[in-house]
Amino acid sequence: MLKLMREHAHSWLIKSVLWLVVAAFVGTIFYSWGMGRVAERQGMVAEVLNEKISYDEYREALDNLYNFYRNAVKDRNVEDVIPQSQLKKAALNSVIQRKLLLNEAKKMGIEVSNEEVIERIKSIPAFQNDGKFDKSYYHNFLQYNRIGAKNFENNQRTAMLTEKTESLIRNSVKVSELEMREAYEWKHEKINMDYLVLSPDLFMGKEKITDEKVSEYFKKEKESFKKSDQIKVEYLFADPVLFGKEIKIGKQSIENYYTDHMDEFIVAESVRASHILTKNLPVNVDLEDSEKMKKKIEEDLEKQKEEARKKAEDILTEVKENGNFEELAKKYSEDHSNAGIGGDLGYFSRGGMIKEFEDVAFSLNVGEISDVVESKHGYHIIKITDKKEAGTKPLSDVEDEIKGKLIDRKSKKLAKRSLLQILKNPSPVNEFKKSGSQDSLIKNSTDFFSMQDHEIPTIGTSSQFKSEAFLLKDNELSRLVETAKGYYLLMLKEKKASYIPELDEVKDEVKKSLSQFEREKIAKEEAHRLKKELDEGKPIDALAGQAEVEVSHTLHFDREQAINKFGMNRSLLDAAFKLKVKESAVVPVSGKYYVILMIERSGFDEEMYKKERDDFLKSFLENKQNEVLSAWLENLRKNANITINEQFL
Numbered sequence: 001m002l003k004l005m006r007e008h009a010h011s012w013l014i015k016s017v018l019w020l021v022v023a024a025f026v027g028t029i030f031y032s033w034g035m036g037r038v039a040e041r042q043g044m045v046a047e048v049l050n051e052k053i054s055y056d057e058y059r060e061a062l063d064n065l066y067n068f069y070r071n072a073v074k075d076r077n078v079e080d081v082i083p084q085s086q087l088k089k090a091a092l093n094s095v096i097q098r099k100l101l102l103n104e105a106k107k108m109g110i111e112v113s114n115e116e117v118i119e120r121i122k123s124i125p126a127f128q129n130d131g132k133f134d135k136s137y138y139h140n141f142l143q144y145n146r147i148g149a150k151n152f153e154n155n156q157r158t159a160m161l162t163e164k165t166e167s168l169i170r171n172s173v174k175v176s177e178l179e180m181r182e183a184y185e186w187k188h189e190k191i192n193m194d195y196l197v198l199s200p201d202l203f204m205g206k207e208k209i210t211d212e213k214v215s216e217y218f219k220k221e222k223e224s225f226k227k228s229d230q231i232k233v234e235y236l237f238a239d240p241v242l243f244g245k246e247i248k249i250g251k252q253s254i255e256n257y258y259t260d261h262m263d264e265f266i267v268a269e270s271v272r273a274s275h276i277l278t279k280n281l282p283v284n285v286d287l288e289d290s291e292k293m294k295k296k297i298e299e300d301l302e303k304q305k306e307e308a309r310k311k312a313e314d315i316l317t318e319v320k321e322n323g324n325f326e327e328l329a330k331k332y333s334e335d336h337s338n339a340g341i342g343g344d345l346g347y348f349s350r351g352g353m354i355k356e357f358e359d360v361a362f363s364l365n366v367g368e369i370s371d372v373v374e375s376k377h378g379y380h381i382i383k384i385t386d387k388k389e390a391g392t393k394p395l396s397d398v399e400d401e402i403k404g405k406l407i408d409r410k411s412k413k414l415a416k417r418s419l420l421q422i423l424k425n426p427s428p429v430n431e432f433k434k435s436g437s438q439d440s441l442i443k444n445s446t447d448f449f450s451m452q453d454h455e456i457p458t459i460g461t462s463s464q465f466k467s468e469a470f471l472l473k474d475n476e477l478s479r480l481v482e483t484a485k486g487y488y489l490l491m492l493k494e495k496k497a498s499y500i501p502e503l504d505e506v507k508d509e510v511k512k513s514l515s516q517f518e519r520e521k522i523a524k525e526e527a528h529r530l531k532k533e534l535d536e537g538k539p540i541d542a543l544a545g546q547a548e549v550e551v552s553h554t555l556h557f558d559r560e561q562a563i564n565k566f567g568m569n570r571s572l573l574d575a576a577f578k579l580k581v582k583e584s585a586v587v588p589v590s591g592k593y594y595v596i597l598m599i600e601r602s603g604f605d606e607e608m609y610k611k612e613r614d615d616f617l618k619s620f621l622e623n624k625q626n627e628v629l630s631a632w633l634e635n636l637r638k639n640a641n642i643t644i645n646e647q648f649l
Contacts, residue, residue, distance in 0.1 A: 046092060047643040048099040053092075062091035084467045092644070100636045101162040108168070112160045120156050169632050170625040175617070183620055184609055190556040190602040193576055194540050195566075196549050196595040198527045200519035207518035209511060217514045218503050224513070225506050228450040232494040233469045235444060236432065238418050238487040242440040244411030254402045258395050265393040268350065272386035273361050274325060274343035276315055277335040280308040280378040312372045312379035319369060325383045334378070347388065357382070415440070419480055419489050428477055432491055445493055465490070520591055527586045527593035534584045540597055556602065572596070 045058040065087060069078045078087070122133040129137060142149055218225070258265070315332050319325055326342030333339040350358060356375045361382055364370060370382040418441055425431040437443045447457035451470055455461055462485075468478045469490055478490035503510065530543050544551045555564050559577060562568040572594060575587045579598040587594045609616075 045645050046096060047641075048096050049103055049640055049642075051099060053095050053099070058092055058095055061095045062088060065091045065094065084470075096637065096642060097633060098158070098162055100633070100640060101165045102158065104636065105161045105165045108165065110161060110164050110168070112157050112164065116160060117153055117157050120160060121153070166629060169629050173621065173625045173628045175621055175624060180613075180617060180620055181609065184612075184616055185604045187560065188558060188605070188608070189577070190558050191576060192554050192556045192599050193579075194597045194599060195552050195554070196527075196530065196540070196544055196547065197552070198523040198530075198547065198549065198593045198595065200516060200523045200591060202549070203519045203522040203526075206522055207515055209515055209518070214507065214510055214514055215503065217517070218506075218510045221510075221513070222500050225509060226500050227498055228452055229470075229498045230448040230450045230496040231469060231472075231492060232448050233446045233472070234491045234493045235446070236419060236422070236435055236489045237442040237444065237485075238415035239440065239442065240408065240411040240415040240486050243414040243418070244407045245440075247407050247410050247414075249403050249406045253406060254399055255395065257402050257406060258398065262392065265398055267388070267391060267393060269362075269390040270347045270349040270388045271361050271364075271384055272347045273345050274329060274338075274383045274385060275335065275345060275357075276312075276319070276325075276329045276333040276343055276381040277377065278308045278312040278315070278332075278379045279334045280305050309372065309374070309379050312381060316369075316372055316381050319381060325369065343383075344385070347386070415487050416480065416482075419487050422489060423477065423480065429475055429491070432477055432489060448494070448496060460485075516591070523593050524586075524588070527595050530595050531584050531586050534595065534597060556600070 044052045045055050046053040066078060069081060069087075073081050082090075121127065121138065126141060127133055127138045139149075141147075142152060311332075315328065319328055322328060326344075329343030330339055333343050335343070338344055345353075348358075350362065352358070353361065354375050354377070356373060357380060360370050360373050361384065364382065364384040366384050366387055368384055370380070373380040373382060422428055422431045422435065435441070435443060444458055446459060449456050449466070451466060453466075456466060456469075459465055462481075462483045464483060465481050465488060468481050469492075472478060472490060472492040474492060476492070478488075481488040481490065526547065530547060533543055534540060540551055552566070554566075557563050557573075559573055563572070566572070569589055572587050572589055575585050576596055576598065579585055579596070581598050581601055584595065584597045587596060
């Protein structure tokens with residue numbers, strides 16, 4: 001979590017953190033009360049400085065963290081961003097860290113006054129009306145969510161104590177001018193290089209695989225072929241579509257929705273246009289390229305632009321003479337996404353296209369054809385085929401849409417409620433067991449699946465379903481699982497422990513793995529041979545021809561910059577910056593071997609440093625503060641007496 005917050009230190013994510021605290025709290029109440037695990041777990045999760053951490057405390061931290069990420073990633077699944085195992089460890093670490101910080105705050109004599117707590121609460125957007133604190137908002141929030149004011153205020157006080165303690169450590173950090181100059185030089189130093197890529201695929205068929213080798217390889221690598229834990233789950237599925245079949249929506253409900261949500265049906269002015277495009281592909285000019293090279297690139301760019309413009313002007317002449325815009329678009333347009341349909345772009349409103357294109361499109365009348373229009377994509381000829389004025393869609397046009405929305409909303413509520421009623425039953429497990437498929441409720445079970453499987457039998461792809469399933473114990477119901485399809489309640493049916501298979505069971509897998517291993521070995525040996533010859537003075541182009549691979553030439557790049565034609569890779573960047581000019585290295589990256597040759601290295605730019613010094617100081621100081629704080633926290637943890645009950649992780 002700290003990493004995520006640091007990465008977005010100046011973004012909307014942190015600017016909204018106070019609100020997220022409240023939102024997470026609300027989410028926790030829903031998440032824990034509405035979907036809480038039926039079989040409550042008891043016992044100590046951890047012990048820090050002789051103070052016990054209960055399961056409830058840990059669970060609250062886990063739910064808060066889950067909700068924090070859920071708010072942060074919006075439409076994505078939390079489990080796709082951070083694996084559940086990491087989320088659980090992060091939650092426990094956050095509780096442990098809070099205990100350590102509170103202990104340090106006490107030792108340092110740090111306190112938070114009642115006035116500070118009041119000001120903190122007043123600053124939370126959820127409790128404000130027109131930018132000012134509204135006591136009724138605050139009390140309504142507490143009452144609605146069944147939170148005691150004292151409990152909520154104590155939580156805020158605790159958060160402020162930890163923040164104050166962290167701030168004390170951060171504010172103690174200073175940086176010298178020399179330290180900053182060295183860091184600036186390190187960050188802004190640029191190099192360029194040539195490189196060859198030796199992929200194992202180049203050596204397909206050159207590996208020698210025998211039964212004896214397969215057997216030996218399997219003996220060494222048995223663990224890598226280990227079959228993971230597998231489970232079979234019984235579930236009840238509430239499908240909103242089925243619940244929606246009997247729902248009737250009255251005319252008054254539709255009219256009320258339309259009146260209350262009028263803003264949903266406002267349509268902006270829009271046009272429908274077709275275009276013919278001649279592309280003007282950009283040429284990258286790097287500041288570190290030689291003046292001669294830059295001049296040549298710029299000349300090529302101008303020549304290319306002129307050719308694209310001339311082609312567009314010739315097409316425009318033909319359009320005016322021929323008049324069949326759609327056929328000429330099919331023939332000439334280089335926008336292949338719509339050339340086949342006569343260049344039709346459909347309807348779009350202002351802000352839907354790049355400004356140069358849009359300004360001309362909205363200035364034309366229906367049937368008019370533009371002159372040649374230049375944009376970053378090239379040169380356009382635009383024809384307007386229709387226009388729609390701004391306004392509000394009439395109720396008659398959106399009646400079916402509203403009806404669908406209302407049915408969808410009600411059916412989801414009914415589907416969810418049908419499963420929550422089981423969870424609220426005094427004996428929910430028994431209620432689940434005796435439940436069978438009904439008209440709108442489906443009972444089924446999966447086949448065996450593991451955490452590594454992409455798809456779950458009878459379910460399909462659902463990281464939420466899978467994560468919840470693997471938390472299950474015997475005679476325990478899951479929380480309510482919400483997916484794109486509907487709602488699920490799960491119960492563990494059968495479990496298979498992990499095991500190491502016999503060779504015969506996985507022989508094809510072993511052969512495939514051994515083949516890849518052997519080809520990687522050959523690629524590595526060949527890469528080191530080429531490096532040796534490079535070091536002896538042989539030209540890289542000649543060696544590339546010998547190896548039947550291409551030489552790639554990079555533009556100048558720094559330590560935090562993607563390498564053109566390659567992208568961003570930390571190990572390759574680090575290895576490259578360790579080299580002196582004309583030195584070479586072999587770097588393994590994702591099973592391939594890169595033979596790199598340093599070409600040039602830039603020096604320190606004093607003038608640029610003077611211009612950027614103040615901004616650089618802010619970011620450099622912040623990074624150093626984060627590092628010092630992390631090290632301090634790690635030291636606290638190292639020296640504290642901490643016991644963790646691993647069964648909860």
